[in-house]
Amino acid sequence: MNDHVLMLAVSAAVMVAGLWAWRRWHPASFWYGVGYPSRTVLVYLTWAHVASGCGLSRRRRRWRLTLDAVPVAGPAARSVTVATYRRRMRRVDVERAPRLGWLRPTRLGWRVRVRLHDGQVPADYERAAEGIAHAWRVHSVRVVDVRPGKVTLWATMRDPLTEVTTVPETGELLTVRPGKLENGADWVIDLRTVPHWLNAGATQSGKSNLANAILKGLAPQPVALVGFDLKGGVEFTPYAPRLSALATTRAECVGLLGDLVAEVETRMATCRAHGARNVWNLPDHLRPVPIVVLVDEVAELFLMADKSEKDQVAKTGTALLRVAQLGRAFAVHLIVCGQRIGSDLGPGVTALRSQLSGRVCHRVNDPETATMTLGDLDPAALDAARAIPAETPGVCVVAGQDGTWHRARSVYVPEHEAEQAARTFAHLAPDWADLIGGPPTIRPAAA
Ligand SMILES: Nc1ncnc2c1ncn2[C@@H]1O[C@H](COP(=O)(O)OP(=O)(O)OP(=O)(O)O)[C@@H](O)[C@H]1O
Ligand SMILES: [Mg+2]
Numbered sequence: 001m002n003d004h005v006l007m008l009a010v011s012a013a014v015m016v017a018g019l020w021a022w023r024r025w026h027p028a029s030f031w032y033g034v035g036y037p038s039r040t041v042l043v044y045l046t047w048a049h050v051a052s053g054c055g056l057s058r059r060r061r062r063w064r065l066t067l068d069a070v071p072v073a074g075p076a077a078r079s080v081t082v083a084t085y086r087r088r089m090r091r092v093d094v095e096r097a098p099r100l101g102w103l104r105p106t107r108l109g110w111r112v113r114v115r116l117h118d119g120q121v122p123a124d125y126e127r128a129a130e131g132i133a134h135a136w137r138v139h140s141v142r143v144v145d146v147r148p149g150k151v152t153l154w155a156t157m158r159d160p161l162t163e164v165t166t167v168p169e170t171g172e173l174l175t176v177r178p179g180k181l182e183n184g185a186d187w188v189i190d191l192r193t194v195p196h197w198l199n200a201g202a203t204q205s206g207k208s209n210l211a212n213a214i215l216k217g218l219a220p221q222p223v224a225l226v227g228f229d230l231k232g233g234v235e236f237t238p239y240a241p242r243l244s245a246l247a248t249t250r251a252e253c254v255g256l257l258g259d260l261v262a263e264v265e266t267r268m269a270t271c272r273a274h275g276a277r278n279v280w281n282l283p284d285h286l287r288p289v290p291i292v293v294l295v296d297e298v299a300e301l302f303l304m305a306d307k308s309e310k311d312q313v314a315k316t317g318t319a320l321l322r323v324a325q326l327g328r329a330f331a332v333h334l335i336v337c338g339q340r341i342g343s344d345l346g347p348g349v350t351a352l353r354s355q356l357s358g359r360v361c362h363r364v365n366d367p368e369t370a371t372m373t374l375g376d377l378d379p380a381a382l383d384a385a386r387a388i389p390a391e392t393p394g395v396c397v398v399a400g401q402d403g404t405w406h407r408a409r410s411v412y413v414p415e416h417e418a419e420q421a422a423r424t425f426a427h428l429a430p431d432w433a434d435l436i437g438g439p440p441t442i443r444p445a446a447a
Pocket of ligand 2: 207208209
């Protein structure tokens with residue numbers, strides 16, 4: 001007998017050790033082989049409770065065979081009242097959980113489609129998502145892929161953004177891959193689809209790192225890069241070899257923006273002359289080089305030390321807005337970084353912001369900044385932006401034009417890496433004077 005117990009104990013120990021080793025050395029196959037099947041069983045077994053606890057169940061009246069207790073008295077009962085039971089069909093209230101589809105495994109969790117009860121909307125599930133995540137003991141549950149009458153719940157067991165490895169270079173014109181999305185897909189910025197981007201966040205939240213990643217991704221491409229850096233040039237000067245122009249003082253900013261507006265107007269005239277709506281419809285030999293304008297800390301552009309700068313600030317604001325409004329068709333793209341871009345900065349800022357259709361919101365200090373950056377997107381996106389912790393710089397909420405949003409994280413690109421890329425591809429930087437076809441108002445970046 002003792003031998004049997006010992007044998008059982010030993011085999012159990014061996015099995016536990018084996019499972020531990022499997023999980024330790026090959027977590028991916030462990031997940032598909034053991035983790036996912038056991039989670040599936042648990043999710044299905046507990047779904048009725050979970051849905052009820054999260055307020056997703058509905059009461060329905062259903063026919064049920066019930067047992068009724070009938071008191072019996074008499075000799076058989078020896079004068080004690082005994083209950084006998086009689087079966088009866090009757091209508092009773094039952095709680096019905098929404099129907100759960102097939103649990104499909106993903107690398108970090110699972111996706112499952114849920115059929116909405118009549119009267120339910122996807123927002124009900126968004127509100128319940130946190131409760132479901134706790135009940136399922138997972139990192140997060142998100143509502144994705146909303147179809148008429150159905151939503152998909154997407155559960156992830158750990159934050160996929162703790163480690164991000166990817167390369168920003170994509171090899172496609174005006175397309176960079178600055179990081180990863182929460183769903184494990186690449187985060188791709190395609191400037192031909194979304195021409196201008198706003199990159200906002202508190203200090204040390206990862207704005208400059210994202211700018212570095214974009215710069216590194218664009219450096220090997222046939223595009224002209226232009227920098228505005230009113231933090232005294234400390235951010236962009238190291239990348240000067242790859243920049244066609246760099247403005248670090250207010251006077252230079254006014255000059256460079258003047259050049260940009262003039263260039264946009266030239267391109268507009270060329271397109272008009274050739275009956276093209278945008279530069280991409282022009283014949284190859286006439287198509288101008290795309291220009292990507294990087295602005296670090298946009299607030300500095302609008303800051304006024306005294307009244308004498310008022311004119312310059314107004315000019316800057318107007319020129320930037322013109323570039324944003326017209327740039328889309330003429331391959332001039334803006335990537336504007338800033339801690340907050342609100343109407344308090346000055347007139348024209350709100351109009352500029354509305355032109356920047358791509359939005360990246362890093363960690364923010366106040367809810368208004370998140371709202372300002374992401375606009376009136378899904379409230380869950382604003383919550384996600386507010387919940388970004390300080391320990392994970394580079395994590396952000398990204399919103400494109402189509403109203404969808406994602407949590408994402410930029411890949412870490414330290415300054416020396418971006419600097420190296422700028423030096424390696426310095427020969428690809430078009431000369432600013434050649435590009436604008438005349439003497440520049442501003443010295444070339446590398447001079
Ligand atoms: N994606 C990332 N992965 C890992 N670390 C990151 C990432 N992004 C930023 N960091 C770290 O956070 C620090 C601050 O990032 P960054 O300089 O980009 O912030 P910032 O928003 O530009 O701040 P500031 O407003 O002060 O310019 C960086 O020095 C870097 O070490
Ligand atoms: Mg910075």
